Amino acid sequence: MLTNLSIKNFALIEQLQVSFDTGLITITGETGAGKSLLLGALGLLLGKRADLNSIKDDTQKCIIEGTFDVTKYDLHAFFEEEDLDYEGQTIIRREILPSGKSRAFVNDTPVTLSALTLLGVKLIDIHSQHQTLEVTTTDFQFKVLDALANTDREIESYQRGLKLLKKKENELQELLSNQENFTKEYDYNSFLLKELEEAKLLPDELPVLEEQYEKLNNIEEIQDKLSISISTISAEEIGVSDQLNSIKTYLSKLEPYSSDLKELSNRIQSLYIELDDVYASLENELEKLEADPKLLEETSNRLQLLHDLQIKHTVTSIKELISIKESLSQKVSKTESLTEDIDKLKQDLQKIKEQLDEVAQKIHKKRNKALPKLIKELENILKALGMPNAEFKVSLNLQEQYFSNGKEKLEFLFSANKGGTFGELKKVASGGELSRIMIAIKAILSQYDQLPTIIFDEIDTGVSGEIAHKMAELMTDMSKNMQVFSITHLPQIAASGQNQYKVYKEDVNNTTVTQLRLLNEEDRIKEIAEMIGGKDISDSALTHAKSLLYN
Template identity: 35%
Template sequence: MLRDLHIQNFALIDELQIQFQPGLNILTGETGAGKSIILDALDMLLGGRASSDFIRTGKKKALIEAVFEFDNDEIEKLLEEMGIEFDSHQLLLSREITESGNNRLRINGQLATRKMVSTLARHLIDIHGQHEHQTLMHKHEHLRLLDEYGGKEVENLKKKTAKLYAELSKIKRELKSLRQNEQEKNQRIDLLKFQIDEIDKAQLKVNEEEELQNRRKILINAEKLFKNAGEINQLLSGDGYEVCGIIDLLGRLLKNLEDMSKIDQNLGSVREMVENAYYQLEEVSYEMRNYTDGIEFNQEELMNIEERLSLINNLKRKYGQTIEEILNYRQKIGEELSSLTHSEERIEELESKLIEVKKKYCETAIKLSKLRKEIGLKFAWKVMRELNELSMPNAKFVVQLDWQESDDGVEIDGISYKYGPDGLDQVEFLISPNPGESLKPLVKIASGGEISRIMLAIKAVTVGLDQIDTIIFDEIDSGVGGETGQRVAERLALIAKEKQVICITHLPQIAAMADTHFHIYKEVKGSRTSTNLVLLSEDERIEELARMYGGTEIAAAMEHASAMLKMARKKKAAL
């Protein structure tokens, strides 16, 4: 819901801070006090087109900010997709409007586009009046709302329809792939055969490249290894040196220690250490002699390794970064080649399956469509009953369900119809507000008051079905009064039990039902006029209702206003 709205340097507003509450929030004031300015600011914040004309005279920029609280999985999903960080179920939207036209929109402090904000706004707020954020003005919302009104039975059929649609789409994609023209198919087969043959001839083995690289390193450095191994042998044995080798010297050392330990047994441990070293170095000498004998200066083997590594690198450039990736690619193209060479059989199999799944889809979609028609009649009847209560007794409301013909559709009774995961139906709400007028889409209703009352009727029927927490009604009292005004007020209060409702009104009957009542007024200081807002106390509400009630007898108007508040409290308690 909308918690806080901050407006600065916008039109006649110097600065306003409005803290909206759950339930029914009412805004009242004299004509021209600036009630519509608040909605204009909110409209721009939610992605509407901004104009520097709204910047207060003498100021360089205007600022609009709002804090929303939400508990909506769809909003969380959108924020994640947009890369917007959020720590709690709060959302801060802000918009800065400058004289230069360099207007900045932010979501939780991060720069955002109008499209991003507008997308979020459709899940945050419904504005019914002369603004663009009315979800019911979007045709695709009509199908969603009708299906939600239909409950579990519709939901189950929709899931089944969507599952069959996904299966159909998968079959069609595979058929399209298999039905590529014969020349392309043959070219692809030739290419795959060449690639498979090239990879198979190489007879690659996992880890082979690493082993070759190690062997190559040894062969390239054979001379150095031979020289170093020979020198190690000479140092150990003394061959080629005038002095004794390390092993001979250790032998003398060991002999001396043996003689000494016979006299002093404390030297026994030292003798053991030298003895171990002596035998270990003898083993080293033996291993190094064998190693030296095994070193080869094999130029032919080196050339073979170089050729093998070159072949592997060539295959890596074509088919993968590693031998394992090349072998995985080989398996993949092998499966594709098998599919292509057996495509006729697979096409026949898929075509048969396509007919079967299409039949199941059509049966389910037709059943869903019939159910929607039944629900649509009940829904329309309830909406018209609400409209009758809202002084639109001659209004006609129809839920129109159409099937749209398409060349690439599903065939029913010899005609091909467009189809999708939601079924066959194109759903749209049509309205004729007055006698003699033809049925028209909701979006073509010109009167803001009529739109608001139609939306109020629909909301009264569907309250609780959607996840949008905040609804704003503007001009809802246009052309109504008396008993009808009271009915409008009661329906607003009923919706406000489930949603946060913000309503701008001139009717005291509606204002009396408020849970939170704000008064908007103009104030002149010096040569400057500004729009201000105040939260009314109980006594101030009586004064405001008396003003709205009118008449010359102030005492009578105050008494009537007080009685109206008492009656409103009883009405709300009974809802």
């Protein structure tokens, strides 16, 4: 509830500070006195866009501040989500700077306008005659029905399930899309993978194969050259071995003459030994050599295969081919597992839908049970408000589609006249009828739900006599469970308020300003008498005013 309101430098309001109590609060004043300014200031406090024209003195900033008792509202989660300090007495402040910029604060913490708007709708419901179209919306009608049906727990459960359903449906759609894309490439990837797998690739085989190929492909030349080399070494008298042996013999005889000659003799000896070892190796190599056309063909084919694969995949090594093979394996495997994943996800979706259907059925039963009560209470209140023939026909049918609050289609039809045609509220109800229907609905809601402070802005226009009394009684009943403001021109409603405030204009220092003050008992009698009989207050008007106040 709104406990304090402070307005500074706003339109015709220079400085205004006022406190409010619980119950029904009525606000009266002549047309043009500035009642709309109060609503404008509250609108800014609750998140509406600022207008530089609303500043009275454009050299000073405009400040609007409201204190709200929020202890009866479950707002801890909201404050936590918005990273705000929760206070039972929450202070909202809005500042409009001369530059046109505006700032908003909740408990001295800066907030965005969107956050302020979200908080605002939880604190105050400003309701004027032109805003009664809200009652014609399906969302609002469901809200009323659900308040009577007490479906909060079921709807929370349903919405959690619906959120999960949408998440799983998005996952399924993504998988199906991936499957479509992967399937297009699957056959080609599978072919490439099979080709690489059949190649049985080894990281370091290429150099070995190339050497083996060169050896087998040139075996005759190798054999010929090895034979010549062996002959050159081993030929008698002219062979390298014999000649080296002769040199070795000569030098060995010169060893005693000098250390240098001895060293040369040793070196020749080493060469002779090494040559002998080379000779043995040459013979060994020659013995191992054997033409193998089959192995040569196999080696050639293997090299050609690896070469072709490298060209095909634009790489230069076997390691790169192995890496491509692993990547293809993952793609093929993923495509093959997608079908399993999709089937599993479809099964999960089916289970979620079954659970959702079960909760939706519970919601449907509760709503169906509450419908007759809602219709009866609405029609009874409307009869008291001068609509004796008002009737509602409400149908609630289960659908296949999952909506945000269940699976039902709600049709709210209305007829104001006996034997009249039933139609949608927005098409068949007049503005005055919609106003009364809205008051009736708010009155019913206040019995089942903790509503924010409600401000009725001249919603009683066009109403008088006994109906005004009934409307006043209705607002009084509502105010037992919530704070209710009524900006009114009707003396019957003005007199019903636990407190009455008057909006008026006065000239201060040659400037017209708007003021708001709490009326004492004597002032209330005069104000109500003036509402009854005009500026010239008669004794009968005073008597009537007293009877309204004290009866």
